[in-house]
Amino acid sequence: MTAPYIKEEHKIFRKSLRKFLEKEAYPYYEQWEADRIIPRDFWLKMGEQGFLCPTIDEQYGGSEVDWGFAVVINEELERVGSGLVGIGLHNDIVVPYLASYGTKEQKQKWLPSCATGEMITAIAMTEPGTGSDLAGIKTTARLEGEYYIVNGQKTFITNGIHSDLIIVACKTNPDAVPAHKGISLLAIERDATGFTRGRKLNKVGLHCQDTAELIFEDCIVPKENLIGEEGKGFLYLMEKLQQERLVVAIAAQVAAEEMLKMTIDYVKAREAFGKSISRFQNTQFKIAEMATDIEMGRAFLDLLITEHMLGKDAVTKVSMAKWKLTENARKIAAECMQLHGGYGYMEEYEIARRYRDIPVASIYAGTNEIMKVIIAKNIGL
Known part of the structure; x- marks a missing residue:
């Protein structure tokens, strides 16, 4: 449909x-x-x-x-x-x-x-000592005349190597109470004095995606590079996270669809004990279970995309989708690899790459544990 x-x-x-x-x-x-x-x-x-x-x-x-x-x-x-x-x-x-x-x-x-x-752009929130607790970031930006002086480190930054413009979450008021009211967003350009890139990180999966550490040592940033108003960075981040998590849910759903498709093709072609392994009841039950999860995921996802495009507040449902669809994809990756048998563990088969790539979807854009916290809070617990 x-x-x-x-x-x-x-x-x-x-x-x-x-x-x-x-x-x-x-x-x-x-x-x-x-x-x-x-x-x-x-x-x-x-x-x-x-x-x-x-x-x-x-x-x-x-x-x-x-x-x-x-x-x-x-x-x-x-x-x-x-x-x-x-x-x-x-x-x-x-x-x-x-x-x-x-x-x-x-x-x-x-x-x-x-x-x-x-x-090419990137956004830098996560720090070596701060992941889900965004209000606890340590990177600071001190206004001196016409410039902000930025100090701190960011890690796990997608597009970290290629990026020419990075939106950096930093503390412009480290003494703010509550702490999140001290966060602002600065756009830092590739050639900014005091900005360097650390390692290109060696990940389990997503090998072609450049993920890096970013280092700011008395980095000089023009004050006109402030995004929005000072002290409202946390609010801006919260407003945009619905779309970010929806993007992750979309990717997880499509990955699951692709993994099932390639696995169906494989089990139809592969023979054991004189017949296609697609004719074994265990294979059929596993495929049926995955196909059902995928259909239900797609129906929910399409509903959420429609609500998002209409401008509705779908934070709770998007948190549900981000959690459930990434978990579905991770489970489906394991099941599909198992149905590929030994060949599923070989790099020349795409399922091996998919199996490596999918787990991080339950971690970035807010861990699935954080998604459950949001859901519980928003349903009144």
Whole structure:
């Protein structure tokens, strides 16, 4: 069944994007995994075809289309591989901060390059000693005349190597009570004095996605790079987390769909004891269980996307989806690998990569434990 937000123009767009990815992504993805990075020229090709930041205003290089187009992009990129998550982060997580809270001058300066792929973005919240407790960040930004002086470290930063513009959560008022009221967002550019990149982190999965440490040592940032108002950074982050977690849920759902599809193909082709293993009752029951979970997940997800596009507050449901769909995908990865038998453990089979890539989805954008805390609070517990 077609999702209610999908119209004919979305279908045409999906067909065009798939054709592009079949030429520019699928043939090279395994090499990108081996290289441990996606080349910048792929970003430029995405931008040239209008697949970056399609929802921003035309005056800044976007197409001013609805978020359904962003959903299509996220789905099709996930079908290629989970390592392309950095593009969704750029399009639907970082750039919206600029579009929503940026000044006209900031938008004119940065958004057109974000849409072409010449400027790659990142957001830096997590620190070596601070993950889910965002109010406990230690990175500081002290205003001195026309500049903020930033000191601190960030880690696990998606697009950390490629990024040209990073939205950094920092404490502009370390003495604020409650602590979250001291948080502000600063846009720090690639060439900022005092900004360096640490290691490109060696992850279990998502090998082609560049994740890095960022270091700020008396980093000099013009005060006009403040995003929105000082002290409102935590509020801005909370307002945008619904969309971020929805993006993660979309990727998890598509990964599950892809894993089931490849596993069905495999069990039909593989024989044991003189017959296809798809004819064994255990295989059929496992496939039936996964197919049911996936169908239910898709129905819930499409409902949430529709509500989100209508501007509804769906934080509780999105938290449910982020938790449940990432857990589903993790469980399905294990079941699908098992049904592949020994071949599932071989790198030449895609299920091995999917099995490595999916677990982190239950950790980033707020751990699934935090999702349960949000759900419990919002239902009155």
